[in-house]
Amino acid sequence: MTNKGGVMTSSTQEIKNMKLISHHDLNGYGNIGEGVAIHKTRDGRRIFYMAHVAAPKDITSVDVTDINNPKLIAQTDLEYPHLRSNSLSIVGDTMLVAYQSTDHNQPGTGVGVYDISNAEEPRRIGFWNAQGPQSKGCHCLWWVDGEYAHLSSGTPDSRPTNSKDDQFYVILDVKNPSNPVEAGRWHFPGTQEGDSAPPLARHPQFDAGHSLHNANVYPDRPDRAYCAWKDSGVVTLDISDKSNISMLANVNYAPP
Template sequence: MTLPTPDFARNMRLIGHSDQGGRPDALQVMVHRGYAYVAHPWSQGFSIIDVRDPKNPGETVFVPAPPNTWNIHLQTHDDLLLVIHARDLFADAAFAVDEKVYYTKSVGETVGTAAGGRSARNWSAGVAIYDIANPTAPRRIGFFPVEGVGVHRIWYVGGRYAYVSALIDGYSDYIFVVIDLADPTKPVEAGRWWIPGMHLAGGETASWPDGRRYALHHALVEGDTAYACWRDGGLTILDIKDRTAPKLLTHRNWSPPYGGGTHSALPLPKRDLLVVADEAVLDHEEDGRKLTWIFDLREPSNPISIATLPVPDEADYTVKGGHFGPHNLHENRPGSFQSDTLIFATWQNAGVRAFDISDPYRPKETGALVPAGPTRMVDKRQGRPPVIQSADLFVDANGLIYSTDYNAGLSIIEYGG
């Protein structure tokens, strides 16, 4: 198999590639028991790729989504696969022409679900739960329904509870919801939390200005604490000892003066550190330079930013086209590669990056690979540039990096160490 030649590589090497069965678009990726589970933003469904030989990915199995529904995020643990169901917003007329609408306005208000009350809908909303004892033949065993647009992203690493961002009728945008999976065939809601001002049907009004989007991207949970990123609403740290009644410990927001888009939080509890990535959401850094922050968490009620990760600078990525800046972090999931000092991240048109934060005040980039651009565009939005937009990544227990793109397939990368 001839591999596409990366645009740039330093201390990383492309060892495998898959076009994902002819559906090269993907957002989240999980690698579980030798199979990559990829969630498609445009192909409406998810795929399972045999990567037991990572240099020669094998057969791909595609599982279609219901009509008008996207499956853009998913999670695997033991014999369970959780897949989000939500309205396909990028196919919606409100978002298809100008992506800025999606990132700068409340989704609930844009699509008309924020006022509350059930509206006619032709999509599936919630979380589908599959048994994957047979990895390539997922068997749906349960469904957690949502009355609204649906679910965006999940955190599930086993045990009784899953944690999702859900856009429910009556709320302006996605909020934090705890799902009780004591019986995975009959999941139920355990609790919810939102930033005050989001529950419009409850009489709340937003305290933030127009053009700012307060919406939970997702939360990572460590023990009884949830670290939640709210796009332009910043970071909240929640006490979830009582899953039925999450409580706010602290709320930090550095937007303004910075450009918002707070997206991914990675707690490093052994070192009392928290890494937080702000997503670049507009082309040519129109939304400003986005950064990945390192916080000192010795006093959880008062997180202090002590450094930011270096910004890729070996090329002029601002003018390259597409988004330049952070997107996702490898999340140290059980069974994957775990480190308190080595951070892996996607940087969109600047590809995949590795950072050594042994000294958290002086983080260093220690590896990079910018995959080749797509050979064809799957992205249905108008006028998108044909450049790499590395979206998500998963680092397996052996240290191999699996990275997705909106159009360019699955890259399998070896880090030089």
């Protein structure tokens, strides 16, 4: 990728069967991760929201209604330098943002709830706090039904037996956006203090931890959570009773 006269161009060796339509440098803050979503405003605009994976920026929104001429309309700052905005989801005029810290027990971690009805001025209206002695907060969230968000997160009271197992499945009830509350949780038996199951075996070479990366729940099967669990593989959970979650299936490829 090269810059010629302010226009980004690529050789045919770098891009095949694709064409660069437009580019915006986000005021020099291009550290965007997996947290992206398009929001269609009430006046018909298409706003592209992006979460930054490192300080100082939090969320950037770009008007992409004219895809050939993207316009930055808002860019917010993180509350603390140790935070990152790992993930986001949008339903209607409400946006959820996942906040994770660089170390345990740092303030600001959890899930922020935002009113984005005014795209130029996103406004926080609620917050779920995940700060705790063994918590780095929320890594990833999935929210599609407007009611329950499905998180990979630590919690204030979580006590993992290994610090790499510090994020697990949490269901967050956001029906009241100003007061999100936990509705359920599930971790691999043996990964938290007090579990009757023995601690899980560690990967001999590449120990990424028995922690959850992400969980997806689809509207046509709201009683199932499909989870990617790092060193514990792929997990299907029965969440028909959110206060009593159980594992239905586990396919584990680690170690290979």
